[in-house]
Amino acid sequence: MRMGMNCQDFLTRLETGRPITRLLAWLHAGRCPMCAVVYRRWNAAKRELRQAEPLSAELRTRWIEAMHAAVSAEQALPFWRNSKLAWVAAAACLAGVLWWETLHVSRMPMPVERRWPREPELVEEAPRPETPPIDVAGTEVTPGADAAGDFAQLEARIKQLDDEVANLTAQAERLEARRTADEMIEHYSQWQF
């Protein structure tokens, strides 16, 4: 008695059919010698597929070492992807800029009126000739320049550098995102069969 089951469909009905279909397929195997052989061999094959050799000690060690490897990989990230390092780098840049600007300011000639303070009686007796301002490293000194002006200039420069760092970080993040997207797209094509 075949119960209307095609032998060619026996295995698929047994494996992916609804519970009642599976039962019918199982009953069919009890009556059809050919499907009985297939059933027996298929069960052996399934057991074989499920079988897993014990994991070697070496592979277990590799698994455990992944914890440390992952930490090292994180440390090896580009600095803009590692928040702590990024902050340290930004602070170092800022300190460098401040130091450079301070050095630059200290080398600048003092304002004219501070170098030659006017004393009323001397001015009266012998007026000094006008001395042109000294040009240091191509910087023309304006007689009216003062510390507040320098500080404002310095502040503007720091802000400009901050913006540049922010732009570069954003650019790097965009590049990284694009690379990740490219990888995903590439992998997606592999999933379509």
Place this chain on the structure above:
Amino acid sequence: MTRSSDESEFAALVDTHGSSIMALLGRLCRNRHDAEEVFQEVALRVWKSFSLRTRPPLENPRAWLMTIAYRAFLDKVAARRTHELLAVVADSRADSPHSLAEAAERRDEVQAAIDELAPAMREVVVLHYAGGLSLRETARAMQISEGTVKSRLNSALGKMRRVLE
């Protein structure tokens, strides 16, 4: 969750599921060297997900691990840009003791039957039977519908039946 508890959970995963992951990768890669490389990549990915602060508790660790292993395998294949990763390489199982010759023969028959399948069918068979994933979990891992999984599995079973007869 503290780091030490993460570490112990991570170690427990390999003790419980490590051999199954390796068996799955062995079936997928058909090459022990590549399977070991992918296994290491799986370990890195699993640990990386452990380090996420918002990591949800694992409901089905086996399915989760098998999915990660399958994705790592796909990435490996994509990296080489060819399915020739699956090139036949001498299997260490050739050194099986004589007493296990029969089992080895059966194993070879099963592997040969699986090898003859198209990659898409083979992956379904390996994930479902070697990986122990349900049809729904297999569909989720492969990012295809459950119906497609069933259809591929039926085609694979149809072909394997001819080998089993």
